[in-house]
Amino acid sequence: MKPAERREPPSRERPDSRIRERPAAPPDARTLPARYYRDPDVFRRERNRIHRVLWNAVGPVSDIPAGPGGYRLAEVAGDSLILARGPDGVLRAFHNVCRHRGTRLLEESAGCLAGSVQCGYHAWTYGLDGRLRRAPHMERTPGFRADDWPLLPARCEVRDGIVWVRIAASGPGLAEQSGPAAERLRPYRMEELTAVHEERYDLAANWKLVVQNFSECLHCPVIHPQLQALSHYLTGDNFPMTAGAVGSTMDLAHGAETLSTDGRLVGTPLPGLDSPARRRIGYEILLPNLMLCLHPDYVVRCFLDALAADRTKIRCEWLFAPAALEQPDFEPARAVEFWDRTNRQDWRVSELAQAGIGSSAYRPGPYSHREDQLWAFDRWLLDRLGDT
Numbered sequence: 471m472k473p474a475e476r477r478e479p480p481s482r483e484r485p486d487s488r489i490r491e492r493p494a495a496p497p498d499a500r501t502l503p504a505r506y507y508r509d510p511d512v513f514r515r516e517r518n519r520i521h522r523v524l525w526n527a528v529g530p531v532s533d534i535p536a537g538p539g540g541y542r543l544a545e546v547a548g549d550s551l552i553l554a555r556g557p558d559g560v561l562r563a564f565h566n567v568c569r570h571r572g573t574r575l576l577e578e579s580a581g582c583l584a585g586s587v588q589c590g591y592h593a594w595t596y597g598l599d600g601r602l603r604r605a606p607h608m609e610r611t612p613g614f615r616a617d618d619w620p621l622l623p624a625r626c627e628v629r630d631g632i633v634w635v636r637i638a639a640s641g642p643g644l645a646e647q648s649g650p651a652a653e654r655l656r657p658y659r660m661e662e663l664t665a666v667h668e669e670r671y672d673l674a675a676n677w678k679l680v681v682q683n684f685s686e687c688l689h690c691p692v693i694h695p696q697l698q699a700l701s702h703y704l705t706g707d708n709f710p711m712t713a714g715a716v717g718s719t720m721d722l723a724h725g726a727e728t729l730s731t732d733g734r735l736v737g738t739p740l741p742g743l744d745s746p747a748r749r750r751i752g753y754e755i756l757l758p759n760l761m762l763c764l765h766p767d768y769v770v771r772c773f774l775d776a777l778a779a780d781r782t783k784i785r786c787e788w789l790f791a792p793a794a795l796e797q798p799d800f801e802p803a804r805a806v807e808f809w810d811r812t813n814r815q816d817w818r819v820s821e822l823a824q825a826g827i828g829s830s831a832y833r834p835g836p837y838s839h840r841e842d843q844l845w846a847f848d849r850w851l852l853d854r855l856g857d858t
């Protein structure tokens with residue numbers, strides 16, 4: 471950052487009456503060693519012990535063409551999956567891997583299947599329920615039974631308008647994994663909202679740096695003056711971290727109606743919200759890969775795809791209530807511009823963190839007592855990796 475751009479936190483502007491004490495990080499709390507952000511072996515262990523074991527939010531259900539045979543491909547922890555609607559309308563997830571010699575079955579990212587999936591190599595053919603229906607030249611192979619060779623399934627659920635996938639055969643249920651965060655999300659009724667805009671970002675940063683950046687606002691006065699003007703960085707509450715979620719709130723400043731370029735509402739108020747929810751912004755991370763910014767009148771949701779130890783792709787959507795879209799003067803640009811700018815500020819500083827951690831001079835540093843959620847997230851990570 472250039473010196474001329476440096477900003478000091480405006481400590482004399484604190485709205486002291488609204489600052490609430492939070493659980494503090496312990497005095498000896500330190501950031502993680504560099505290998506957790508750089509080492510391909512740590513990244514591989516994360517995939518095996520986190521991303522393949524937990525439910526991942528893979529995208530909006532509206533991505534999948536309606537009707538039987540509608541499908542899209544999704545990547546989870548480096549694995550290609552087919553998300554396809556069966557003849558019964560049920561959405562199922564299968565590995566995009568032929569059971570004969572392992573060939574990838576589908577290449578087109580989305581489309582409509584005419585009742586089956588056929589491998590392009592030797593024409594093994596699978597039903598939309600995953601069963602192997604046809605396997606040419608296998609009829610004289612001793613002991614071969616088509617029923618023994620279905621497509622390998624992944625667990626698949628739809629909730630909040632999002633497709634969730636868990637690769638591992640065993641693990642927590644989606645409700646168990648989400649814990650109280652699912653209840654906090656419910657009033658926003660995301661399944662009823664419409665995405666009116668989407669941005670995709672490609673970051674040279676580890677996915678955990680993005681999560682950690684999202685889990686504190688001490689940086690807000692420094693890099694997000696537009697956010698700080700509408701929602702003071704020391705307000706709000708942190709919810710206790712659970713096995714699958716990190717959540718917090720921040721209050722809207724007096725006179726601010728939402729987070730937008732002018733602080734005025736962009737959409738119509740979301741109908742499920744009570745009065746307190748209309749005066750605050752909710753921030754939720756459903757681990758390992760969904761980040762949500764919850765406003766009185768819209769939701770921004772970001773799907774993270776951890777591609778490598780130092781590379782993360784992010785897809786962000788801006789969602790509004792149908793009533794907002796019917797307003798003749800509805801114009802989402804004030805919300806889109808606000809969060810696109812804020813996101814880019816966050817992504818940039820996450821990339822700078824990745825760069826600094828890559829230096830031989832990096833050593834774990836001390837957390838602020840207000841960085842309690844980052845410290846809790848680090849404990850969660852070490853616990854999942856078995857590194858405690």
Ligand code: FES
Binds near residue numbers: 570571572573590
């Ligand atoms: S590899 Fe798919 S049919 Fe042979």
Ligand SMILES: [Fe+2]
Binds near residue numbers: 683689694816
């Ligand atoms: Fe930020």
